[in-house]
Amino acid sequence: MQCNGPDGDLLALLAASRGLNARIFSLLRLQLLQGLASLGPDGATYRELKAALEVSDGALYANLKALIAMGYLEPEKVSVENKELESYRITPAGSAEWDRTRDWLCRFCECGGDRPAES
Amino acid sequence: MTVLLNRDKVIESFHQLGFVPRVGEFEDRILIQKSVLLLQLKGLGTTYPYRLHLRGPYSEELNLEAFAHRPEFESPMARGALDRDERAIVAEFGATFELRPNQLEVAGTYAFFVSCDGLDHLEAHRRTRKLKSFVPMAQQALAISRTKRFLYPPTEEETREMKDEFAVWQSASLGSARREHD
Numbered sequence: 001m002q003c004n005g006p007d008g009d010l011l012a013l014l015a016a017s018r019g020l021n022a023r024i025f026s027l028l029r030l031q032l033l034q035g036l037a038s039l040g041p042d043g044a045t046y047r048e049l050k051a052a053l054e055v056s057d058g059a060l061y062a063n064l065k066a067l068i069a070m071g072y073l074e075p076e077k078v079s080v081e082n083k084e085l086e087s088y089r090i091t092p093a094g095s096a097e098w099d100r101t102r103d104w105l106c107r108f109c110e111c112g113g114d115r116p117a118e119s
Numbered sequence: 120m121t122v123l124l125n126r127d128k129v130i131e132s133f134h135q136l137g138f139v140p141r142v143g144e145f146e147d148r149i150l151i152q153k154s155v156l157l158l159q160l161k162g163l164g165t166t167y168p169y170r171l172h173l174r175g176p177y178s179e180e181l182n183l184e185a186f187a188h189r190p191e192f193e194s195p196m197a198r199g200a201l202d203r204d205e206r207a208i209v210a211e212f213g214a215t216f217e218l219r220p221n222q223l224e225v226a227g228t229y230a231f232f233v234s235c236d237g238l239d240h241l242e243a244h245r246r247t248r249k250l251k252s253f254v255p256m257a258q259q260a261l262a263i264s265r266t267k268r269f270l271y272p273p274t275e276e277e278t279r280e281m282k283d284e285f286a287v288w289q290s291a292s293l294g295s296a297r298r299e300h301d
Contacts, residue, residue, distance in 0.1 A: 035173035042182055044146060044174045047253040052173040054249075078145035080220050087145060 036090040043089030082097040125165045127200035134195035149220040174202035195235035215269045225262035
C-alpha cells in the first residue's frame with residue numbers, strides 16, 4: 001500500500017484558496033490580469049487587448065469594468081498618432097492579487113494534476 | 120557593465136535619429152520599444168531581452184531602464200558608443216522607417232515572429248495581422264515590406280529568380296506603355 005499521496009498538501013491548498021478573490025476566476029479576467037501584470041505601469045490599450053484576446057467588445061468592456069471596480073486595474077487616456085485611446089494598467093493591489101492567484105494555481109496544478117492513465 | 124553598454128548605444132542611436140523621446144508618454148515608449156528591437160535584430164549590439172506580450176514584443180528591462188535614466192533618454196547625446204557599422208545600421212533604420220507608432224508596432228511584431236520565434240514569413244504575416252488588426256491593412260503592408268527590406272533582403276539568387284519570373288509582365292507592360300505613347 002502506498003501512503004505518499006498529496007492529501008496533506010491538498011488540505012492546506014484548499015485552505016489557502018479561501019484567501020483568494022473568487023471573482024477573478026474567469027478565463028478572461030485571469031488573462032487580463034496575467035497580460036497586464038507583465039506590462040507593469042505601461043499597460044495596454046483597449047484595442048490591443050481586444051486584438052490579442054479575440055473577444056467581443058461587450059465581454060471585454062464588462063470584465064475590464066469589473067476589475068476596475070475591484071481596484072485591480074486603472075484606466076488612463078493615452079494618445080497614439082493623434083488618436084485618444086483608453087489604456088489599462090494593473091494597480092499594486094491587482095498585482096498582489098495576481099501573484100497570490102498565480103502561486104495558488106501553480107500549487108493547485110501540481111497537487112491535483114493526477115490524470116487517469118491512458119489506455 | 121552590459122546594461123550601461125546597452126543604454127549608451129540606445130541613447131546614441133536616438134541622438135543620430137534625431138529622436139528625443141518623452142519617456143512619460145505612452146506613444147514615445149512604443150517608439151523606444153520597437154525601434155530598439157529592430158535595431159537590435161539588425162545587429163546594433165544591444166542585448167535587451169524581448170518577450171511576446173499582449174501588446175506584441177516588449178522588453179520590461181528596457182522600459183525600466185528608460186524610467187530609471189529618464190534625463191539621459193530625454194536628452195540624447197553622442198557618447199562614442201557606436202562603431203562605424205553600428206552607425207550605418209542606425210542610418211539605414213532612419214532611411215527605412217518613419218518614427219510612427221503604428222508602423223513600428225507592425226514592423227517590430229513581424230520581425231519578432233520571424234527572427235525570435237523562427238516562423239516563416241507567411242505565418243509571421245498572419246500572426247502580425249491578427250495581433251495588430253487595429254492598424255489599417257495598407258499601413259500593415261507598408262510596414263512589413265519595409266521590415267523585409269531592412270532585415271530580410273532577398274539574396275542575389277532570389278532577386279534573379281524574381282526578375283526572371285516578372286520579366287514577361289515587365290516586357291508586356293513596357294510594350295503597352297509604348298503603344299499608348301505612340
